[in-house]
Amino acid sequence: MRATRVLEALPANTPFIGPERLMREGGLRELVRLGANESAFGPSPRAVAAMSGELERLSWYGDPDSYELRETLAARNGCTIDQILVACGIDDLMGLVVRAFVEIGGVAIAARGTYPTFAYHVAGYGGRLETAPYTDAGEPDLEALSALAHQLHASVAYLANPDNPSGTFISGERIAAFYESLPVGTLLLLDEAYADFAEQELLLEPRFEDRLIRARTFSKAYGLAGARIGYTLTTAHNVERFERIRLQYGVNRNAQIGALAALEDEAHLAWVVRETAAARDAYAELARGVGMTVLPSRANFICIDIGDARRATRVMNALLERGVWIRKPGAPPLDRCIRVTAGTPPMREAFARALRDVLREIA
């Protein structure tokens, strides 16, 4: 029984190994989870209460149109409900964008070593990913990416802002210039998973054009990663396209309810954003204390420069042995860094202790 040509040609490939598997394989019973940029500050208590009250109705499918949630999101974003698509998080939305716009054999582009699930989907749908390395400052190289899009007639350009894994932030003005520099046949998929942590007035301004799809999530600042829910802002035309292929009943009913309640708890969001900034500052201070630097970050994680890639991998592995789970960028020049998620004060303390310990050990 043969699979499709695309699947038969696809190598075994997982974008990320989950922490549960690391625990099983390492025989670890506890893990300080600082590797997946999950919110250490949890979901809004209002979201928890709303979901709790509806658990018994989980025998009902969720509204396939996510109508109430989209209505609220539309009001927040100054757009119409038909410009919003809800799906199972940005991973799901990225898959839809690739499926909708990248032909088999078509080209997509991204910064080399950025969030790997985009590459995973491009390969999975039979496309070809081409990349441009990050700048030495740790930013996606917008000029190089634009040149690549022109040279290769890319269908989709992927850009995360704030970026993952670097955490660096590019102002809306520069994003707009980059978008305008792309060929008319290139769609910009702007992954704004971490935009809730950035200064809102510095984001790309609202803009609804077929060539632009912005993806947002409840997984990060809203603390609902396990719920799997995110959305795009784009044109009604694009949403109608996705309507023809998306999994119509894919979104968990309680995820819709939790997301709606989370949106309404602005105080919780503001608190999470403040705590996240405090965590970044604490990590920067810790790094200075051990003679290291950090990359500037506007996300809920930060990259600490360990000096070189081998050493950074060694630090990551040694931290895991001590029950502290982080990740690290995979490609130069960022691979000299480790990436740590914003934690609560006790999590930060556990990380600081383990890091000092590890650095002493490998000195």
Add this chain to the structure above:
Amino acid sequence: MRATRVLEALPANTPFIGPERLMREGGLRELVRLGANESAFGPSPRAVAAMSGELERLSWYGDPDSYELRETLAARNGCTIDQILVACGIDDLMGLVVRAFVEIGGVAIAARGTYPTFAYHVAGYGGRLETAPYTDAGEPDLEALSALAHQLHASVAYLANPDNPSGTFISGERIAAFYESLPVGTLLLLDEAYADFAEQELLLEPRFEDRLIRARTFSKAYGLAGARIGYTLTTAHNVERFERIRLQYGVNRNAQIGALAALEDEAHLAWVVRETAAARDAYAELARGVGMTVLPSRANFICIDIGDARRATRVMNALLERGVWIRKPGAPPLDRCIRVTAGTPPMREAFARALRDVLREIA
């Protein structure tokens, strides 16, 4: 900005309209939900308790490997964990099967008018669905389907057993004969969403071959439709294939927790199965009382023969106006029926009242 050729050629197309939209458009505030074969008996209280206790940890992604759940499912099904794939319900799994095995322009086959999400995925991935009508007895026509598979070199044959929308059940022996009659290049996707309601000893026996994928769900007897979680039983080879393309972090964390707890509550499952049988009997009696017949059903719904398609549509619409939501098969010969989900006694009573009312009105 052009989409892919497959998407540009795809007509607007939704497999189902959700009840929330019917309520919004009809100005209905309450609806007796008997249209989507959701469990009227709810999830296991143990599942509710387990999920409730973990809501605050919904800031964590679920285990992308669904390891604990797969371990339990493997033990139950006498197979190994690597023969099980978990995804966001059977709809999601069907999409994966089509994506993995149907080339653009390739052919898949199914009974004409069966569960429409399979057709939706085949079209969405650029395949072509060919169908054979149901027999007059309301069963998928296995001989005709097999002949079609040979004639068209179908990649995938879809069969639901118990069938949806008819509710009819085909014994494991006959399923095995059908499977063996298919060409070696045809994979059988056996949708067993409703198998929990059938006599377990009459199901197709365990069988793990690349050409056979059985799909199961927690949406029906386990009452977790809104959680979006289901699984396949197939070979490790097929699972490894899906591993290369599936949404790795797609399954809600609490859905995994709820499914695991639901599996362990065998008493709740047995109660649901008994109540479902009682509901089918009550509907059959109601039908007899108004001079109508039902199709034999082993699922959590039953088809009532209204006589002809126009009349059945009229009954369905008139029921909706009275706040009772059911669905009906779309293709002959089943389109003369309405399909009603097993309800609790009060739901059954509401349906009976509304049906008698409607039949009087249109007499």
